Amino acid sequence: MAQNDPATLDSVAARAGVSRQTVSNVLRHPTRVADATRDRVLDAIRESGYRPSLPARQLATRRAHAIAVRAERQQDGISGLVLDAFYHGLAEAGQHNGLRVLLYPQPEDEAAEVATIDELVHTGAADAVVLTATSADDERPAHLRDNGTTFCAFGRPWGHDDAPHDWVDVDGAVGTSLAVRHLLDSGRRSIAYLGWPGDGAEPSTGSDRRRGWLEVVGHAALGAPVEAHSLNDAAAAQAAVAELLGRPDAPDAIVCASDTLALGAHRAALAAAGAGAPVTVVGFDATPVAAALGLASVAQPIDQVAHLCIDLLTGRFETPDRPARGLLVPPVLRLPS
Amino acid sequence: MAQNDPATLDSVAARAGVSRQTVSNVLRHPTRVADATRDRVLDAIRESGYRPSLPARQLATRRAHAIAVRAERQQDGISGLVLDAFYHGLAEAGQHNGLRVLLYPQPEDEAAEVATIDELVHTGAADAVVLTATSADDERPAHLRDNGTTFCAFGRPWGHDDAPHDWVDVDGAVGTSLAVRHLLDSGRRSIAYLGWPGDGAEPSTGSDRRRGWLEVVGHAALGAPVEAHSLNDAAAAQAAVAELLGRPDAPDAIVCASDTLALGAHRAALAAAGAGAPVTVVGFDATPVAAALGLASVAQPIDQVAHLCIDLLTGRFETPDRPARGLLVPPVLRLPS
Numbered sequence: 001m002a003q004n005d006p007a008t009l010d011s012v013a014a015r016a017g018v019s020r021q022t023v024s025n026v027l028r029h030p031t032r033v034a035d036a037t038r039d040r041v042l043d044a045i046r047e048s049g050y051r052p053s054l055p056a057r058q059l060a061t062r063r064a065h066a067i068a069v070r071a072e073r074q075q076d077g078i079s080g081l082v083l084d085a086f087y088h089g090l091a092e093a094g095q096h097n098g099l100r101v102l103l104y105p106q107p108e109d110e111a112a113e114v115a116t117i118d119e120l121v122h123t124g125a126a127d128a129v130v131l132t133a134t135s136a137d138d139e140r141p142a143h144l145r146d147n148g149t150t151f152c153a154f155g156r157p158w159g160h161d162d163a164p165h166d167w168v169d170v171d172g173a174v175g176t177s178l179a180v181r182h183l184l185d186s187g188r189r190s191i192a193y194l195g196w197p198g199d200g201a202e203p204s205t206g207s208d209r210r211r212g213w214l215e216v217v218g219h220a221a222l223g224a225p226v227e228a229h230s231l232n233d234a235a236a237a238q239a240a241v242a243e244l245l246g247r248p249d250a251p252d253a254i255v256c257a258s259d260t261l262a263l264g265a266h267r268a269a270l271a272a273a274g275a276g277a278p279v280t281v282v283g284f285d286a287t288p289v290a291a292a293l294g295l296a297s298v299a300q301p302i303d304q305v306a307h308l309c310i311d312l313l314t315g316r317f318e319t320p321d322r323p324a325r326g327l328l329v330p331p332v333l334r335l336p337s
Numbered sequence: 338m339a340q341n342d343p344a345t346l347d348s349v350a351a352r353a354g355v356s357r358q359t360v361s362n363v364l365r366h367p368t369r370v371a372d373a374t375r376d377r378v379l380d381a382i383r384e385s386g387y388r389p390s391l392p393a394r395q396l397a398t399r400r401a402h403a404i405a406v407r408a409e410r411q412q413d414g415i416s417g418l419v420l421d422a423f424y425h426g427l428a429e430a431g432q433h434n435g436l437r438v439l440l441y442p443q444p445e446d447e448a449a450e451v452a453t454i455d456e457l458v459h460t461g462a463a464d465a466v467v468l469t470a471t472s473a474d475d476e477r478p479a480h481l482r483d484n485g486t487t488f489c490a491f492g493r494p495w496g497h498d499d500a501p502h503d504w505v506d507v508d509g510a511v512g513t514s515l516a517v518r519h520l521l522d523s524g525r526r527s528i529a530y531l532g533w534p535g536d537g538a539e540p541s542t543g544s545d546r547r548r549g550w551l552e553v554v555g556h557a558a559l560g561a562p563v564e565a566h567s568l569n570d571a572a573a574a575q576a577a578v579a580e581l582l583g584r585p586d587a588p589d590a591i592v593c594a595s596d597t598l599a600l601g602a603h604r605a606a607l608a609a610a611g612a613g614a615p616v617t618v619v620g621f622d623a624t625p626v627a628a629a630l631g632l633a634s635v636a637q638p639i640d641q642v643a644h645l646c647i648d649l650l651t652g653r654f655e656t657p658d659r660p661a662r663g664l665l666v667p668p669v670l671r672l673p674s
Contacts, residue, residue, distance in 0.1 A: 053461045055395035064392070071428040071438070074421065084411065084421055091408040092442035100462060101408070103438040105429035123391040125437060234629075263629050292571075292600050292626045 089306025237264025426643025574601025
């Protein structure tokens with residue numbers, strides 16, 4: 001267990017035969033120090049194994065060298081995996097950029113979340129936030145801007161296209177268009193959509209996913225598009241699809257806005273098919289549930305989104321008054337193995 | 338965007354009519370300050386909205402007020418959800434105890450992980466680590482102890498029962514015994530086990546889960562116990578169970594060491610059953626996949642584990658030389674809805 005005392009600014013200074021201030025200058029303002037002196041100090045740092053303390057560095061640079069992200073309370077759990085991958089991507093990209101990733105537990109509501117973030121940033125625990133699960137009536141971005149908080153959203157500023165903040169999102173319309181094209185290639189001719197209530201009424205994740213389906217189905221000119229809507233709950237989705245499959249214009253395939261909806265749709269399809277082949281269901285998010293059921297599903301490139309969020313934030317730290325930037329990443333269709 | 342300048346130690350001191358040192362004493366050593374002075378300073382802090390800077394507090398207390406946990410690279414994804422819940426629980430329990438939660442990306446191997454943790458702790462970014470995914474041949478605990486790093490493991494010190502560190506784990510044997518009892522109550526009489534290779538050979542998560550099955554099956558005296566083993570992969574599990582179900586002593590139920598194994602077992606059971614009823618499969622981890630397949634599964638109380646890890650760490654911070662403590666938490670059996 002015995003260890004040498006950890007090296008300090010003072011012991012490095014003594015080893016190099018310079019003042020403590022000179023060591024500090026080498027670390028923070030190396031150009032102010034003569035080459036020969038700088039080399040001697042750097043040698044002493046290496047030999048002693050000195051590592052500047054993070055709190056000291058934070059005080060000196062007035063930067064936390066950390067970003068914060070919300071640890072989500074569990075919902076139905078099916079989409080949970082997307083966040084696991086997001087956390088890993090942020091931690092990895094953060095590490096490459098000298099940024100630590102802090103988790104804060106999901107607060108009760110948006111106001112409490114803004115207060116939590118404000119606390120983290122103004123006490124110097126984090127320099128910026130990655131905002132998740134944005135929506136059209138989201139009040140967090142405006143409050144964060146008012147507080148002068150640096151942030152990047154995973155999710156578009158739905159309905160606020162002129163919003164002056166950085167964001168990264170996955171192009172949901174591309175995802176559902178890939179699903180429809182795959183079904184057309186597989187010989188399906190009546191491809192319905194199962195979305196969430198209110199899809200299409202205003203800009204939202206759901207509207208975006210519905211749009212990709214509608215565009216390709218409309219372009220293929222295969223008759224009036226059929227759709228159903230359900231809360232993001234497997235039992236509700238199953239009931240909605242059971243009704244859809246009982247109609248005279250029952251589809252032969254269903255593109256769903258989530259894997260939770262796809263699970264319900266798949267159950268309804270199995271029940272309606274009896275001994276025959278069920279209608280084909282395609283999900284969204286490529287969760288293990290879709291894989292376990294043998295369903296194709298649209299996969300969000302979550303790792304890429306995480307890396308881009310970190311890129312935008314590090315760019316923002318370097319150039320705080322840079323114009324806001326939004327990046328849309330295309331997903332892929334993952335077929336069952 | 339306009340805001341008043343944030344309050345500082347100096348502005349609080351001026352408002353209270355005391356020295357900067359007195360404000361600092363009120364914050365860090367309140368008993369050293371006369372009651373009347375302390376009240377005046379606390380009023381000034383409240384009125385000014387002063388929040389001590391985290392880096393300053395870290396330097397003053399020589400504590401990071403943060404713990405670190407690994408952001409897992411994805412494996413098969415099915416068990417991913419358990420970690421989502423763990424992260425949320427840590428962030429929530431940490432917040433209640435004034436501890437932030439830092440994520441570090443899963444390093445290449447154990448040596449790299451120990452180096453990462455060492456860096457986090459010795460640069461003052463974290464005070465301690467919550468270690469995940471422990472195993473019998475895990476070299477991390479011994480190295481962390483040698484480095485003098487405070488940590489709590491989620492997972493037992495398999496085969497090192499005298500290990501002097503804190504840990505929390507879920508009692509897997511209780512989990513599988515609940516599964517077997519449920520199956521006996523449901524009229525099953527030949528209950529097999531599907532585990533991982535090497536289960537039972539040395540202390541491990543798998544051996545522990547197998548033991549719970551074996552004890553109850555043995556106690557019920559229903560003939561020679563039948564078991565199969567497979568890597569944690571659905572296709573491999575399906576092949577192992579297909580073989581099992583073709584034997585003369587084929588079981589009428591299978592308790593599995595994971596939901597990934599349960600997925601494979603379920604597929605084999607469906608294939609073997611044809612139009613009849615498939616053998617009953619019970620999983621472990623209560624993931625969305627088990628729920629989607631309609632399988633019972635053992636649920637780990639992850640939120641409780643996270644809170645207990647934080648409890649052990651905060652207790653350790655207060656009493657660094659307290660004896661090591663291990664806590665075993667019983668799981669529950671979650672039936673399909």
